Amino acid sequence: MALHLLERDREGGQRLSASLASAMEHIGRCRMCRDLTEHEICHICANPKRDRGLLCIVESPVDVLAIEQATAYNGNYFVLLGRLSPLDGIGPAELGLDDLAQRLEKEPPREMIIATNPTVEGEATAFYLSQMAEQHQVTVSRIAHGVPLGGELEYTDQSTLAHAFGSRQSFGAS
Amino acid sequence: MALHLLERDREGGQRLSASLASAMEHIGRCRMCRDLTEHEICHICANPKRDRGLLCIVESPVDVLAIEQATAYNGNYFVLLGRLSPLDGIGPAELGLDDLAQRLEKEPPREMIIATNPTVEGEATAFYLSQMAEQHQVTVSRIAHGVPLGGELEYTDQSTLAHAFGSRQSFGAS
Numbered sequence: 001m002a003l004h005l006l007e008r009d010r011e012g013g014q015r016l017s018a019s020l021a022s023a024m025e026h027i028g029r030c031r032m033c034r035d036l037t038e039h040e041i042c043h044i045c046a047n048p049k050r051d052r053g054l055l056c057i058v059e060s061p062v063d064v065l066a067i068e069q070a071t072a073y074n075g076n077y078f079v080l081l082g083r084l085s086p087l088d089g090i091g092p093a094e095l096g097l098d099d100l101a102q103r104l105e106k107e108p109p110r111e112m113i114i115a116t117n118p119t120v121e122g123e124a125t126a127f128y129l130s131q132m133a134e135q136h137q138v139t140v141s142r143i144a145h146g147v148p149l150g151g152e153l154e155y156t157d158q159s160t161l162a163h164a165f166g167s168r169q170s171f172g173a174s
Numbered sequence: 175m176a177l178h179l180l181e182r183d184r185e186g187g188q189r190l191s192a193s194l195a196s197a198m199e200h201i202g203r204c205r206m207c208r209d210l211t212e213h214e215i216c217h218i219c220a221n222p223k224r225d226r227g228l229l230c231i232v233e234s235p236v237d238v239l240a241i242e243q244a245t246a247y248n249g250n251y252f253v254l255l256g257r258l259s260p261l262d263g264i265g266p267a268e269l270g271l272d273d274l275a276q277r278l279e280k281e282p283p284r285e286m287i288i289a290t291n292p293t294v295e296g297e298a299t300a301f302y303l304s305q306m307a308e309q310h311q312v313t314v315s316r317i318a319h320g321v322p323l324g325g326e327l328e329y330t331d332q333s334t335l336a337h338a339f340g341s342r343q344s345f346g347a348s
Contacts, residue, residue, distance in 0.1 A: 063327045070332035071339040113342055118323045130345040140345040143338040146318030148331065149292045153237045157322065158244035164317040165245040167343065168287055171304040171314040 032103075034079045034096050036061045044068075044077060051075045053110035057100075057129055059083050059117055067115065075113070078103070083121040084128055095125070097132065104136040112140045206277075208253045208270050210235045218251060225249045227284035231274075231303055233257050233291055241289065249287070252277070257295040258302055269299070271306065278310040285313045292319050 005013035029035070030042035037043070044050060044064070054075025058064055064077050080095040092098070104112075112133045116122035126142060133140035146164035147156050156164070179187035203209065204216035211217070218224060218238070228249025232238055238251050254269040266272070278286075286307045290296035300316060307314035320338035321330050330338070 058327065060328075066327050066330070066335060067339065070330075070335040072336075073339060113339075114345065115327060115339075117326045118321055119326075126345075133345075141342040142345050143335075144318055144320030144341040144343060145323055145338070146320045147292055148322050148325075148334040149319055149337055150331070150333070151322075152291045152293070153232065153240050153289060154234075156240070156244075157324070158240075159324070160322040161240060161244040161317075162246075163323055164319070165241065165247060165287075165289075167318040168315040169318060169341065169343070171288065171300075171307075171316050 029081075030079075033077045034081055034099070035064055035077060049074075052107070054113065055103075055109040055111070056113040056115050058115050059122065059125075063115065063117075075109075080116070080125065083116060083119075084125045085121050092128070097128075100129075101132060101136070104132065104138055108136055108138050110139065112138050114140065114142045118145045203255075204253075207251045208255055208273070209238055209251060223248075226281070228287065229277075229283040229285070230287040230289050232289045233296065233299070237289065237291075249283075254290075254299065257290060257293075258299045259295050266302070271302075274303075275306060275310070278306065278312055282310055282312050285315060288314065288316045 005016070026038050027036050028038075030037045030045055031040050032045040033042060035042045035044070039046070051074050054073070055078055056067065056073065056075055057078050057080065058067065059080050059082065061079055061081075064079060067073055067077075078096075078100055080097075082090050082095055084090060084092070084095065112129070114126045114129050116126045116129070130140050130142075144167075145160070146167065147153065147160065153161065179190070200212050201210050202212075204211045204219055205214050206219040207216060209216045209218070213220070225248050228247070229252055230241065230247065230249055231252050231254065232241065233254050233256065235253055235255075238253060241247055241251075252270075252274055254271075256264050256269055258264060258266070258269065286303070288300045288303050290300045290303070304314050304316075318341075319334070320341065321327065321334065327335060
């Protein structure tokens, strides 16, 4: 990319550099959900039309974008900016779980939706979060894991298939 | 493969040819579950230790292998050998759904687990099957669909993510 800009588009390169510098300087974290934003409170938390009774916990800002694009979810988010990983020195404090606990205390949502990635660390984080929610008596749910749509059983990995089988649902529920 | 056999392993090629001819001649369909077998009744249907109260409906014999390898499922199967696809002239009769209806009538299982692939035709087939089960008052469930284990939300396609969100489950249920 650098070579392309140097050869063909020096002006674009300068614009890119300025945008990047501005982003690095001005973009911080939302005071409520820890998502990246230029303002003190991000546009999702600031939107009064969003349902504050739903709180979706995700690992990173890119997950917020993915969910916003793919679903009709109309609640709020809380962005961990990571996942529990004690070996890398990432514990509850680094993920802002104190802030989350305060929020569950002060303004308990109707439902907390855990949307961490279904990796080993993501699972551990999900378990920790579910225990926090239980402490605060908040209903907690988890996005579904299983065979991806359009997929074929034959090409699905064994652990996913085993999970899909184990967590089968009564027909019509989904 | 043919070139390798011709150059290096003519004897192996002959053995392969004989096995293939024998398979083509002797392998037929299980009279109960329509799976491929050398016997009249396949080893799964013939096994008295398997739970006849569970009946898993799959599209093809390879799905049976995948589920047997990946899960601890201990019930029986019914193999459609296809999926509903009216444009290709594949209707309920071609999938042996008459046999299935008879089985639901004579020996209704405790639970019928639909494990068709989550493709368009697979979904249509699943819907048809669920209606059959309802007619015979059989409990019907479906394997879970959603984000595959080890996957990341960021790289999950939109329809899967939307589905995973829509069919979220209360924590601890799965």
